[in-house]
Amino acid sequence: MIAREEVLARIREALDDVPDGERPEDVLVERAYRQHDDASASERVARFAERVADYKAAVQWVSPEELPAALMRALHARGVERLVVPPDLPAAWRPDGTELLVDGELANDVLDAADGVLTGCALGIAETGTIVLDGGARQGRRAITLLPDYHLCVVEAAQIVGSVPEAVAALDGAARERRPITFVSGPSATSDIELSRVEGVHGPRTLEVVIVGEAEASH
Amino acid sequence: MRAALFVTCFNDTVFPATGKAVVRLLERLGHEVDFPVEQTCCGQLHFNTGYQHETVPLLRRFVRVFGDYEAVVAPSGSCAAMVRDYYPRVAELAADEPLAAAVAALVPRVHELSEFLVGVLGVIDVGAYYPHRVTYHPTCHSLRLLKVGDAPLRLLRAVRGIDLVELPAAAECCGFGGTFAIKNADTSMAILADKVRNVLDTRAEVCTAGDNSCLAHIGGALSRQRTGVRTVHLAEILASTEDDADPDGAAAAVQVEAEVGEGTG
Amino acid sequence: MAGAGFSGVPFPKAARQALADTQLRRNLGHATATIRRKRADVVGELPDWEALREAGRAIKQRVLRHLDSYLEELEESVRRAGGLVHWARDAAECNQIVTEIAHAHGATEVVKVKSLTTDETGLNEALAAAGVSAIETDLAELIVQLGDDRPSHILVPAIHKNRAEIRELFRRTLDVDTGGLSDQPAELAGAARRHLRRKFLSAKVAVSGVNFAIADTGAVCVVESEGNGRMCLTLPEVLVSVMGIEKLLPTWQDLEVFLQLLPRSSTGERMNPYTSFWAGVRDGDGPREFHLVLLDNGRTKVLADQIGRQTLHCIRCSACLNICPVYERTGGHAYGSVYPGPIGAILTPQLVGVERAGSLPYASSLCGACYEVCPVKINIPEVLVHLRARVVAEHRAERRLPRPEELSMETLAWIFADRRRYELAQRLARLGQRPWARSGRIRRLPAALGGWTEGRDAPALPAQTFREWWRERERDRAREREKQREGEQVRQRISHGDSHGNDSSRHDSGGKEPE
Numbered sequence: 001m002i003a004r005e006e007v008l009a010r011i012r013e014a015l016d017d018v019p020d021g022e023r024p025e026d027v028l029v030e031r032a033y034r035q036h037d038d039a040s041a042s043e044r045v046a047r048f049a050e051r052v053a054d055y056k057a058a059v060q061w062v063s064p065e066e067l068p069a070a071l072m073r074a075l076h077a078r079g080v081e082r083l084v085v086p087p088d089l090p091a092a093w094r095p096d097g098t099e100l101l102v103d104g105e106l107a108n109d110v111l112d113a114a115d116g117v118l119t120g121c122a123l124g125i126a127e128t129g130t131i132v133l134d135g136g137a138r139q140g141r142r143a144i145t146l147l148p149d150y151h152l153c154v155v156e157a158a159q160i161v162g163s164v165p166e167a168v169a170a171l172d173g174a175a176r177e178r179r180p181i182t183f184v185s186g187p188s189a190t191s192d193i194e195l196s197r198v199e200g201v202h203g204p205r206t207l208e209v210v211i212v213g214e215a216e217a218s219h
Numbered sequence: 220m221r222a223a224l225f226v227t228c229f230n231d232t233v234f235p236a237t238g239k240a241v242v243r244l245l246e247r248l249g250h251e252v253d254f255p256v257e258q259t260c261c262g263q264l265h266f267n268t269g270y271q272h273e274t275v276p277l278l279r280r281f282v283r284v285f286g287d288y289e290a291v292v293a294p295s296g297s298c299a300a301m302v303r304d305y306y307p308r309v310a311e312l313a314a315d316e317p318l319a320a321a322v323a324a325l326v327p328r329v330h331e332l333s334e335f336l337v338g339v340l341g342v343i344d345v346g347a348y349y350p351h352r353v354t355y356h357p358t359c360h361s362l363r364l365l366k367v368g369d370a371p372l373r374l375l376r377a378v379r380g381i382d383l384v385e386l387p388a389a390a391e392c393c394g395f396g397g398t399f400a401i402k403n404a405d406t407s408m409a410i411l412a413d414k415v416r417n418v419l420d421t422r423a424e425v426c427t428a429g430d431n432s433c434l435a436h437i438g439g440a441l442s443r444q445r446t447g448v449r450t451v452h453l454a455e456i457l458a459s460t461e462d463d464a465d466p467d468g469a470a471a472a473v474q475v476e477a478e479v480g481e482g483t484g
Numbered sequence: 485m486a487g488a489g490f491s492g493v494p495f496p497k498a499a500r501q502a503l504a505d506t507q508l509r510r511n512l513g514h515a516t517a518t519i520r521r522k523r524a525d526v527v528g529e530l531p532d533w534e535a536l537r538e539a540g541r542a543i544k545q546r547v548l549r550h551l552d553s554y555l556e557e558l559e560e561s562v563r564r565a566g567g568l569v570h571w572a573r574d575a576a577e578c579n580q581i582v583t584e585i586a587h588a589h590g591a592t593e594v595v596k597v598k599s600l601t602t603d604e605t606g607l608n609e610a611l612a613a614a615g616v617s618a619i620e621t622d623l624a625e626l627i628v629q630l631g632d633d634r635p636s637h638i639l640v641p642a643i644h645k646n647r648a649e650i651r652e653l654f655r656r657t658l659d660v661d662t663g664g665l666s667d668q669p670a671e672l673a674g675a676a677r678r679h680l681r682r683k684f685l686s687a688k689v690a691v692s693g694v695n696f697a698i699a700d701t702g703a704v705c706v707v708e709s710e711g712n713g714r715m716c717l718t719l720p721e722v723l724v725s726v727m728g729i730e731k732l733l734p735t736w737q738d739l740e741v742f743l744q745l746l747p748r749s750s751t752g753e754r755m756n757p758y759t760s761f762w763a764g765v766r767d768g769d770g771p772r773e774f775h776l777v778l779l780d781n782g783r784t785k786v787l788a789d790q791i792g793r794q795t796l797h798c799i800r801c802s803a804c805l806n807i808c809p810v811y812e813r814t815g816g817h818a819y820g821s822v823y824p825g826p827i828g829a830i831l832t833p834q835l836v837g838v839e840r841a842g843s844l845p846y847a848s849s850l851c852g853a854c855y856e857v858c859p860v861k862i863n864i865p866e867v868l869v870h871l872r873a874r875v876v877a878e879h880r881a882e883r884r885l886p887r888p889e890e891l892s893m894e895t896l897a898w899i900f901a902d903r904r905r906y907e908l909a910q911r912l913a914r915l916g917q918r919p920w921a922r923s924g925r926i927r928r929l930p931a932a933l934g935g936w937t938e939g940r941d942a943p944a945l946p947a948q949t950f951r952e953w954w955r956e957r958e959r960d961r962a963r964e965r966e967k968q969r970e971g972e973q974v975r976q977r978i979s980h981g982d983s984h985g986n987d988s989s990r991h992d993s994g995g996k997e998p999e
Binding site for chain 1 (some may be wrong): 531540542543550553554555565570572616621623629656680681685698701702710711715719736753756757759760761764766770778780787790814
């Protein structure tokens, strides 16, 4: 632990201009930025859908009654035969006619060979078109949304918050529980070759989002 | 108003026409101009090159020379910025509290020309006449340190006869940067190449700015390449009238003196 | 880039070479212009951008002023979450820690997520020397590594390579079948994906950097685009994350500021594709072992300089690179260090010593554009000028003989200190320019000033300085006033004299009308 003591000693010496009595809270941090989004619920959902679509992810907005059929149509259109699902996926979401690989420590090879994965999420961020996974309900562990090439994600309209500060606040509980959290904003991408953006390198190259909400879902 | 002219060592020695133009202009607008002869240099060169202690005596001198004036006007964004933005820091370095206080009192009274005209005198139309196609380069100090905003453009737009054309990528640096132009001449030239290209694209006859240092750099390339475009300081355009339209324009352009027996030169 | 700070090649020399590389100029000019536009668009969307910048600056200031207690808090939080914390005083110590972890697990290969910090310490070379190969998994880093090259941009390291070169490289080096591979970026990315997937699925140990570490929860955050980060952070058994000690944030809430500042400033997006947060280890989800390495390697020296300290606010977004007129033309290699551009010009000299990297603080025209775009408000021009003063002080401390530049500057200062000296110098300069001034312009300046005239004419000194003109004008005006006064007096005497009798003849000589 010599290194630790030495580094800390160097730091204290470097900071000899900081008054002894000063506490971290004494350094003023003005938070004049927006911390709440004023948009209405339907505006939020619309913006979320628009911004997710900006990343070249397919989006649709359906009513709860329409959801199972919408999921099946998506999976069928994609040609998914082997679908990974988290163990707590709602029965209503489980599609017929597809082999379900229910995760309970599925091997990486199995995940890699699957045609896709279907999950819910922790929340959505309208401002940035982001889906947040926190390993909670209907999401499963991280590897299942990472290895398959196609991710079909259900976002409930009520899960969509307006802004990043609201999302961070909403995740405070998960953070305190030390749950791993992943922000997903579109399929993976790189602009490393002459700056032309290429969708899909390592994560799922296709992300499809189904927003499910009441009444307003008339699209 | 009685204003002291802080002409700057560079203008004093290399571009006196700019200083003369400021005098002509302010007197035309009905103000008195004083030129305290004890002024020499603000110390920007030394400070920016790393010779901060050498800057202190120059700061003291400046405060002594200009301290009593209600307004100090400089036809130079970089020199005005040196005083306004860096003199407080230099005074701190000198650990001289009375000096720091004197600097703090003087700094708000020091202005670059266009901010003086628009911000202090409240004038946009200075009665100028300048029938040329002109493009304006906002120098980095004026743009980012002094934040003169659109004052220079508003002044130029009010000039009679002017054909003012917008400079593409105007906010990009010209590449001068003081000693940078010499220590890093290659990079300076590479940056300048794009500024020159943008100037030429406007088809302007004249490129203007509030700093002769940048103009000497831009103009130096325009001249070397025989582009047929010249640089003229903002003050000289604003001082121009029908009666003495650009009297020193010839000085800003290349004076080709006939030299006996020059032959092929 | 092998660690060990600075290449030793002075910037002007390295720049001269780089400026002549037409492909670099083209690619980099296009890349930086594109990212600038994107950044401007997404930043323009946020009405509270300036408030976010200010909060970012203040949070970083708070962290730095109390860095010791925050690091202790972080260590405790990570331990509570089941992670192990190591402290490294310098690059060698850091590399040793990582190597020992790889050896302890019998790994001969590790997969890596791009990490400037590990480039700084020269980790890959150290691992190789110990029989462990480090596989870079970011596409650009992969390209750079396969080509045995060096990165030229923080964010787009392979920007100096075009697609044809990349295809050639892949055909030569990738482990997968590359027959019939075209140079279309999508296909190239596909080849890289296949090549790397095998590595991800088999690697036991992964090494990453850290974008943010949260002191109160112990969470560590990695911001990325391609998904290779998620692969490395999730699949292997063992994860080692190397972090500069300044990369802390005090609380989870503080992420709300930085998750907005970073993506918009770096790639010009509202949000980058993937951001991962984890704390320690989690049963049944991800690595079984997590190590966090806290690295000093000169950061405490930066911390000790009250003006230089703000350099440690940096979140490695590269916005300053993309807006810098110098960087845009010279590229990253010219800066001779893993940290290029404006941030490199201030960070590298402070890490390795101003005497070793003394040309970097001068590699700037001080235009200030970097400061305008820095999301954490590092006043880069201020630090550059401050470091120039340190370079000069360093030279003075070391040498017994002053350099020519120093002599000139001292002489100039002496001249400016006295009006008469200054005026004499003006006259001498005007006289002295004669051999060089032709036709009103100077085509070649002598000696050290020659750099100017390599591509520019210089103005000749005019026949009269401003102050000479002023003095003449003042003399003329004084004479005018004098004449008017005399003329006035004469007129008064004449009119006086008329009323008292004819005395005008006596004043004829002085009584003429003023001319």
